[in-house]
Amino acid sequence: xxxxxxxxxxxxxxxxxxxxxxxxxxxxxxxxxxxxxxxxxxxxxxxxxxxxxxxxxxxxxxxxxxxxxxxxxxxxxxxxxxxxxxxxxxxxxxxxxxxxxxxxxxxxxxxxxxxx
Amino acid sequence: xxxxxxxxxxxxxxxxxxxxxxxxxxxxxxxxxxxxxxxxxxxxxxxxxxxxxxxxxxxxxxxxxxxxxxxxxxxxxxxxxxxxxxxxxxxxxxxxxxxxxxxxxxxxxxxxxxxxxxxxxxxxxxxxxxxxxxxxxxxxxxxxxxxxxxxxxxxxxxxxxxxxxxxxxxxxxxxxxxxxxxxxxxxxxxxxxxxxxxxxxxxxxxxxxxxxxxxxxxxxxxxxxxxxxxxxxxxxx
Numbered sequence: 199x200x201x202x203x204x205x206x207x208x209x210x211x212x213x214x215x216x217x218x219x220x221x222x223x224x225x226x227x228x229x230x231x232x233x234x235x236x237x238x239x240x241x242x243x244x245x246x247x248x249x250x251x252x253x254x255x256x257x258x259x260x261x262x263x264x265x266x267x268x269x270x271x272x273x274x275x276x277x278x279x280x281x282x283x284x285x286x287x288x289x290x291x292x293x294x295x296x297x298x299x300x301x302x303x304x305x306x307x308x309x310x311x312x313x314x
Numbered sequence: 315x316x317x318x319x320x321x322x323x324x325x326x327x328x329x330x331x332x333x334x335x336x337x338x339x340x341x342x343x344x345x346x347x348x349x350x351x352x353x354x355x356x357x358x359x360x361x362x363x364x365x366x367x368x369x370x371x372x373x374x375x376x377x378x379x380x381x382x383x384x385x386x387x388x389x390x391x392x393x394x395x396x397x398x399x400x401x402x403x404x405x406x407x408x409x410x411x412x413x414x415x416x417x418x419x420x421x422x423x424x425x426x427x428x429x430x431x432x433x434x435x436x437x438x439x440x441x442x443x444x445x446x447x448x449x450x451x452x453x454x455x456x457x458x459x460x461x462x463x464x465x466x467x468x469x470x471x472x473x474x475x476x477x478x479x480x481x482x483x484x485x486x487x488x489x490x491x492x493x494x495x496x497x498x499x500x501x502x503x504x505x506x507x508x509x510x511x512x513x514x515x516x517x518x519x520x521x522x523x524x525x526x527x528x529x530x531x532x533x534x535x536x537x538x539x540x541x542x543x544x545x546x547x548x549x550x551x
């Protein structure tokens with residue numbers, strides 16, 4: 199389990215990446231998928247997930263579909279067309295960021311990454 | 315795959331309500347989430363009651379109202395961005411009204427366009443959206459009444475000015491509608507509210523009296539202008 203400090207800021211790219219792959223997901227499904235994919239190293243809490251999903255909905259990045267499941271309503275989250283664009287940009291940026299991090303934290307730090 | 319019965323879903327819903335989750339959209343999310351957790355434990359052979367108490371422990375019921383607060387916090391950040399847009403439009407509106415009137419007095423070209431754009435924006439965009447933002451933060455009914463009647467007066471008086479300027483019929487209805495809303499609804503509610511809430515009662519009354527003086531000035535200057543025009547017309551005859 200990674201510390202909160204490190205996970206902070208990765209939540210949004212993770213959720214958007216999952217929605218990009220799976221078309222539509224509900225909240226519990228997202229938390230389980232992250233748990234499975236990271237072998238329990240990253241646990242998304244409800245307290246972080248739902249506020250973020252609601253914010254993304256308000257920003258028009260995702261939209262929701264309601265469906266009756268048994269005796270309750272399930273809300274599915276999916277990317278809007280403009281949300282798909284934004285997701286692509288964010289994921290590209292995030293992949294680039296990870297490459298930079300990898301360079302910084304490699305042994306024998308060499309200056310000049312990205313300028314060559 | 316276990317499937318919760320109606321009364322079981324209801325008992326989880328009551329749990330959410332009792333822990334302060336009142337925002338409907340979030341209720342649906344959290345209800346489904348808790349139900350999924352409970353069902354998964356029931357699939358592993360536990361009874362409903364046991365699954366529920368384990369799930370609530372994992373979930374941490376005391377965090378529920380915090381989840382709602384965090385949601386509201388993120389959503390109001392969005393609202394603040396909207397406020398910036400409205401604020402910018404409001405400044406543009408004020409500038410075009412002021413510039414329009416100065417242009418008009420100096421007989422510069424473009425005065426008509428500036429004035430009509432300014433008052434139309436004020437009446438149809440700026441005042442309604444500012445009213446929306448103000449109402450969102452208010453829960454007291456007297457305060458809400460004052461906000462609605464105050465902005466309504468602003469909208470009507472802006473429209474009245476536009477109609478007068480364009481020589482459209484209906485000026486009087488708009489003008490007196492605005493004045494009546496201002497004097498007979500807004501001012502009493504506003505005075506009542508500020509008298510009750512402000513510490514300095516004299517100051518509260520003084521503010522209301524100043525607003526009243528402003529309204530009387532607008533009303534009188536219109537009457538004087540009409541009077542002057544009537545005299546000028548009589549002289550011309």
